[in-house]
Structure formats: C-alpha cells, structure tokens
Amino acid sequence: MLELREVSTCYGNIQVLRGISLNVNAGEIVALIGANGAGKTTLLNTISGLVPPKSGQILLGGVSITRNSPSRIVHRGISHVPERRQVFGALSVQDNLLLGAYHRYRQDGRKNVMADIEQVYEIFPVLQQRSGQAAGTLSGGEQQMLAVGRGIMARPLLLMLDEPSLGLAPMLVREIFRVFTMLREQGTTVLIVEQNARAALNIADRGYVLERGRIVIEGTAEELASDEQVQYAYLGRRNGYRNDAKGKR
Numbered sequence: 001m002l003e004l005r006e007v008s009t010c011y012g013n014i015q016v017l018r019g020i021s022l023n024v025n026a027g028e029i030v031a032l033i034g035a036n037g038a039g040k041t042t043l044l045n046t047i048s049g050l051v052p053p054k055s056g057q058i059l060l061g062g063v064s065i066t067r068n069s070p071s072r073i074v075h076r077g078i079s080h081v082p083e084r085r086q087v088f089g090a091l092s093v094q095d096n097l098l099l100g101a102y103h104r105y106r107q108d109g110r111k112n113v114m115a116d117i118e119q120v121y122e123i124f125p126v127l128q129q130r131s132g133q134a135a136g137t138l139s140g141g142e143q144q145m146l147a148v149g150r151g152i153m154a155r156p157l158l159l160m161l162d163e164p165s166l167g168l169a170p171m172l173v174r175e176i177f178r179v180f181t182m183l184r185e186q187g188t189t190v191l192i193v194e195q196n197a198r199a200a201l202n203i204a205d206r207g208y209v210l211e212r213g214r215i216v217i218e219g220t221a222e223e224l225a226s227d228e229q230v231q232y233a234y235l236g237r238r239n240g241y242r243n244d245a246k247g248k249r
Contacts, residue, residue, distance in 0.1 A: 001026045001189050002047070002078075002158055007056030009039075009046045016042045018213040020056070024158065029180060029190040031200035031221065033234055034210035040193040041083055043210070044160050047191075048080040049073045060158070075103055079156035083163045085147040089136025093127050096135050096146055100153030113153075120149040123179055141172040148179065158189045165196045177203050197234035201225045209234075 002024040009017040016039045024030045034040050045051040047058055049070040058066045065073055079100075088096050097120055098105075101113045121128035124145040130138060135146055144164060151159055161180070165173045173196065180190055181203050194200035201207060201221045209217040209230060217227060224230050 001061060002191070003057075003059045003062075004047070005057040005059070007043075007046060007058060008054045009042055009051055010054045011042075011051075015054070016213050017046065017053075020210075020213075020215060022208055022215060022218070024189060024191050026157075026189055027184065027187065028205045029184050029192065029203055031197075031204035031207040031224075032191065032193045032210055033195070033197040033200055033207060033224075033230075035233075036195070037212075038210045039213040040210055041162055042213075044080060044082075044162050044191075044193055047073075047160065048078060050080075071103065074154060077157035079151040079154040079159050081147050081151040081159065081161045081164065083166065085140075085143040087135040087138075087143050087146050087150070089134065091135055092132050093135055093138070093146055094131045096150055097127075097153050100150035101155075104155065116153055116155070120152055123152070123182070124149055140167050141169065141176075144168060144172070144176060148176065152183070152188075156188065158191060159183065161190065161192045163193060163195060165194060165199055173199055197230065 004020050004022050007017060007020045008015060020043060032040055032043065042051060046053050049068055053066060057064055060076055060078065065076055068076065088099065094117065097117050098113065101116065105113055126142055127145055127149060130142065135143065138146065148164065164176055168176065177199055180192065184190055192200055201224055204221040206220050207218070207224045208215050209224065217224065217230060
C-alpha cells in the first residue's frame with residue numbers, strides 16, 4: 001500500500017532522513033521504533049506532505065504522492081494522528097470528530113458522517129459521554145482517544161500514529177493499542193511510530209528501527225523482539241522478552 005524509495009528530508013541545511021526505504025502492505029500493522037531525535041516524526045510528516053522530501057519517492061497504491069499537498073494526501077487515503085494529540089481545544093468533542101471528515105462531508109452527506117461518529121463512540125464510549133464538552137478540558141487519555149477517533153473519521157486506507165502512548169497510564173496504553181488491532185481486523189492498515197517498543201511490537205506484524213535518520217534493522221515483530229541489539233536499546237534487557245500479546249492475537 002505504501003512504499004518509500006530512498007527518501008531524504010531536510011530542515012534547512014540539516015538533513016534528518018537519509019535514504020529511507022520501507023513498505024507497508026495492506027492489512028498490516030507496521031511499527032517504527034527509535035530513540036528521540038531519530039527522525040520518526042519527520043518521517044510521518046514527510047509521508048503526509050507536511051514536510052517535502054529533498055529526494056526520493058513516496059508511493060501510495062503504486063502511485064506517487066511525493067509532491068502532493070497534505071489535503072490531497074488525506075483525500076488519497078492517509079490519515080495522520082500527530083504527536084501530542086493536537087485536538088482543537090475550544091471545540092467540542094463532536095466538532096473535533098466532524099473535522100476529521102471535513103474532506104468527505106459534501107460527498108458522503110451528514111447522515112453517513114454522523115453514522116461514523118456513532119461508530120467512533122462505540123469504540124470509545126467515554127467520548128460519547130463527553131460529546132458536548134470542550135476537547136481541551138479532557139484528560140490526556142481522553143484527548144488521545146479523540147485524536148484517534150478524528151483520524152478514523154477520515155475513513156483512511158492507512159492510519160499513521162505518532163507516539164500514541166506518550167504520557168498515558170499503562171492501562172490506557174493497552175486499551176488504545178487494542179483498538180489498533182481491532183482497526184487492522186476491520187481492514188485499516190496502520191503505521192505506528194513509538195518509543196514504547198514493547199507495546200508496538202506486541203501488536204505489529206513487522207517493524208523498522210530508525211537511528212539518526214537511517215533504517216538500521218527491519219524484520220517481523222518477532223525477529224525484532226528477539227534481536228539482541230533491539231532488546232538492549234529499546235526493551236531494557238538482552239534476552240527473555242516474551243511477546244505475550246502476539247500469542248493472544
């Protein structure tokens with residue numbers, strides 16, 4: 001579904017991504033892990049058109065989106081849930097969800113959009129309880145649910161998530177990641193950027209490790225979880241990692 005070919009990205013004279021090549025197949029959850037400053041957020045911003053690549057190609061379904069505008073990329077089927085939620089704090093929960101469907105409102109009509117909001121409320125019941133509440137007054141976990149729900153409202157082919165576990169309690173992390181596996185089962189492809197490598201690899205099919213703007217390791221989630229370098233750098237130990245959630249999937 002998504003393919004990057006030798007993509008490099010710069011901020012001014014500073015090169016952040018260096019020849020990134022990766023692919024995300026339809027129906028997969030793919031995890032991108034790495035330390036702070038590795039270039040993970042820049043990679044998602046490049047895919048979604050917020051930061052233009054210096055070189056290389058980005059293809060969605062075999063068609064180049066390399067120089068498309070962010071709005072065009074949303075129309076093409078990529079939804080980006082940014083780091084730190086970035087909800088519209090002064091607007092209600094429901095209005096935030098409506099904005100997630102802004103590009104399809106005229107074509108699909110209010111009835112279909114409102115039906116999708118009801119589906120989001122089924123996934124995150126607390127959002128229905130808070131539907132008229134200003135998004136800025138929600139807890140951090142509720143705002144993360146809202147940001148994910150807003151991304152779902154775009155009806156994406158590919159949902160990209162930037163650090164969805166950031167600042168959340170372990171129980172909320174498990175709940176949010178359970179939703180990602182459910183979305184995959186419903187046909188949504190997921191690309192997830194995470195510092196919480198353990199949580200990401202527990203639900204992922206494949207993964208990539210990014211260091212200093214380069215991909216240094218790639219493989220199945222099981223292969224990455226058993227890799228000594230990954231265990232030492234990102235899982236907090238050299239061996240004995242058990243991918244329990246994969247066994248339960």
